[in-house]
Amino acid sequence: MTKVELIRHLALQLERPQTEIRKLYDSTVDVFRDKLYNGVVISIPKFGVFSTALKAQHISYNPGLKKKILIPTKNQLTFKPSSLLKEKLKFRRIEDVK
Amino acid sequence: MSNKIKFSELGEAIVVQSGLSKNLANNFLRKLFDYIEDSLYNDGSVRVPGIGIFRLKWKEGREGINPRTGETIDIQGHNQILFKPEAGLKRFINSDYENLKSEVIEEKVEDDQKIIEIPKIIEKPKIISEPFQETKLDFTEEIPKDKEKIITTPFEKEYPNEDLKFQKDSKLEFNNISDGKEKTTSLSSAAANTYEVNPKISEIPKYEGKINHYDEESKFSLKTLLLLLALLGVLAAIIYFAFFHNSNSSSKNNKTITLIDDKDKNINANKVDSTKVTVIKTEESHVVLRGDKLWSLSERYYKDPYLWPNIYRINSEQIKNPDLIKIGQEINVPMLEGEASDLTNTDLQNISDGYKSVYSAKKKLGKSDADDFLNASKKYERQIK
Numbered sequence: 001m002t003k004v005e006l007i008r009h010l011a012l013q014l015e016r017p018q019t020e021i022r023k024l025y026d027s028t029v030d031v032f033r034d035k036l037y038n039g040v041v042i043s044i045p046k047f048g049v050f051s052t053a054l055k056a057q058h059i060s061y062n063p064g065l066k067k068k069i070l071i072p073t074k075n076q077l078t079f080k081p082s083s084l085l086k087e088k089l090k091f092r093r094i095e096d097v098k
Numbered sequence: 099m100s101n102k103i104k105f106s107e108l109g110e111a112i113v114v115q116s117g118l119s120k121n122l123a124n125n126f127l128r129k130l131f132d133y134i135e136d137s138l139y140n141d142g143s144v145r146v147p148g149i150g151i152f153r154l155k156w157k158e159g160r161e162g163i164n165p166r167t168g169e170t171i172d173i174q175g176h177n178q179i180l181f182k183p184e185a186g187l188k189r190f191i192n193s194d195y196e197n198l199k200s201e202v203i204e205e206k207v208e209d210d211q212k213i214i215e216i217p218k219i220i221e222k223p224k225i226i227s228e229p230f231q232e233t234k235l236d237f238t239e240e241i242p243k244d245k246e247k248i249i250t251t252p253f254e255k256e257y258p259n260e261d262l263k264f265q266k267d268s269k270l271e272f273n274n275i276s277d278g279k280e281k282t283t284s285l286s287s288a289a290a291n292t293y294e295v296n297p298k299i300s301e302i303p304k305y306e307g308k309i310n311h312y313d314e315e316s317k318f319s320l321k322t323l324l325l326l327l328a329l330l331g332v333l334a335a336i337i338y339f340a341f342f343h344n345s346n347s348s349s350k351n352n353k354t355i356t357l358i359d360d361k362d363k364n365i366n367a368n369k370v371d372s373t374k375v376t377v378i379k380t381e382e383s384h385v386v387l388r389g390d391k392l393w394s395l396s397e398r399y400y401k402d403p404y405l406w407p408n409i410y411r412i413n414s415e416q417i418k419n420p421d422l423i424k425i426g427q428e429i430n431v432p433m434l435e436g437e438a439s440d441l442t443n444t445d446l447q448n449i450s451d452g453y454k455s456v457y458s459a460k461k462k463l464g465k466s467d468a469d470d471f472l473n474a475s476k477k478y479e480r481q482i483k
Binding site for chain 1: 103104105111125126130131133138144145147148150152156176177190
C-alpha cells in the first residue's frame with residue numbers, strides 16, 4: 001500500500017480531511033526519526049517497542065570476496081513486538097488465507 | 099529527555115510537530131497501529147511508508163530440547179514478526195557514522211595500514227614537474243642563507259649542495275646510458291655515486307675552520323657556487339625528465355637513491371626531511387582495473403566516495419561519460435589539501451567545480467539525474483568559509 005492509499009484509508013476511518021491526516025502522518029514519521037536518532041526508545045502499548053542500539057565495529061567475512069572485512073560502527077534499529085501482538089499473530093497461516 | 103517514551107508522549111510530540119489537536123493525534127496513532135496489526139493479520143506483510151516493512155514469517159514446527167531438564171519438547175509451527183526499517187530512516191539514524199565504510203582486510207589484524215588492500219598503483223616519480231623542482235631548489239638555497247646569519251655551520255650548508263650535486267651526477271649518468279640499458283646497471287651507477295659522496299661528507303668538517311675565519315667575501319663566493327650548482331641541477335632535471343618522464347624504472351631509481359642518502363647522512367636527517375616536505379604530491383596516476391569506478395577510486399584515495407567529481411574534473415576531457423571508465427585507462431587523481439572530513443576552501447571549490455563538470459557532462463548526454471549534481475555543487479559551494 002502506498003502512502004496516498006494509507007492516508008486515504010486513515011482519513012476515511014477518522015472522518016477527517018486527508019490534508020490533516022497527511023500532516024499528522026508526516027509529523028509522526030518526523031518524530032520517529034528524531035526520537036530514534038537521539039536514542040529514545042519508543043514503546044507502543046499492545047504493539048511493540050522500537051529501539052536503537054549501537055553496534056561496535058567488528059571483523060566479518062565476506063563470502064563473495066572470500067576476504068575478511070572490517071565493518072564499521074553503526075546504529076541499529078530494532079523492533080520487538082509485544083507479547084500480545086505475538087500471541088495474536090502466532091498461528092496465523094497466510095497460505096491458508098490465500 | 100527521558101530515554102523511553104510512551105504512547106501519550108509520542109502523541110504530544112506529534113501535536114507539537116503538526117499543530118493539530120491532541121485528541122486527533124492520539125486517535126490517529128491508535129488507528130495507524132491498528133491498521134498495521136490488521137493488515138499483518140490479513141495479508142502477512144505491511145509497508146508503512148517512512149518507517150519500514152513489517153511481515154510475518156512462518157516457522158515450521160520442530161522438536162526442541164529443554165536445556166534445563168534435557169526433555170524433548172514439541173515446538174509448534176508459529177509466526178515470527180519481522181521488521182525491516184526503511185533505507186531513509188536507517189540512513190538518518192546512522193548519519194553520525196556516514197563516513198565510515200567497511201574495509202577489506204588482507205591478512206591478520208595487527209597493523210591497520212598494512213592490512214587494507216592497496217591495489218597496484220603506478221606512482222609517478224616524486225618530483226612531478228619542473229616548476230616543483232625549481233621551488234625545491236630555491237628552498238634548499240634559502241636554508242643556508244638563514245643559517246649563515248645565526249651560526250656558520252658549513253655542515254648544514256654543504257649538505258643541500260652535496261645533495262644537488264649528487265642528483266645531478268646520477269641523472270647525467272642516466273642520460274649517458276641509453277634507454278636499452280637495464281635497471282641494474284643504472285642502479286649500480288647510482289650506488290657508485292653514493293660512494294663518491296661519502297668521502298665528501300667526511301671532508302666537510304675540514305671546511306669548518308676555514309669558513310669561520312674567512313670574511314663575507316668567501317661566503318659570497320660559496321653562495322654563488324651554490325647557485326650555480328642549483329642551476330645545473332635544474333638543467334639536469336629538465337633533461338632527465340624529458341627522457342625518463344613516464345618510465346617506471348626511473349621512479350624506482352629515485353627512490354633507492356633517496357634511501358641511500360638517508361642512511362649516509364643520519365646526522366642531517368632533519369634537513370633531509372625539510373627538503374623532502376617541499377615536494378608535495380598533487381596528483382597520482384591510476385590505471386583503471388576491472389571493477390574500478392570513479393566512486394571507488396574516490397573512496398580509496400580520499401576515504402569518501404562522494405568526492406569522486408573531484409577526480410572527474412581533472413579527467414573530463416578523456417572521460418566523456420562520468421558513469422563509464424575503461425579498463426587500462428590512465429586517470430589522474432588530484433590529492434586533497436585537507437582530509438575528507440576537514441576540507442579546505444580550495445578543496446571545496448574544486449569539488450564544487452567537479453560536480454558542475456559532471457552536471458554539464460550529464461546534461462550533454464541527456465541524463466535525467468543531471469540536476470542532482472548541480473544541487474550538490476551548490477551544497478559544496480555553500481560550505482566555503
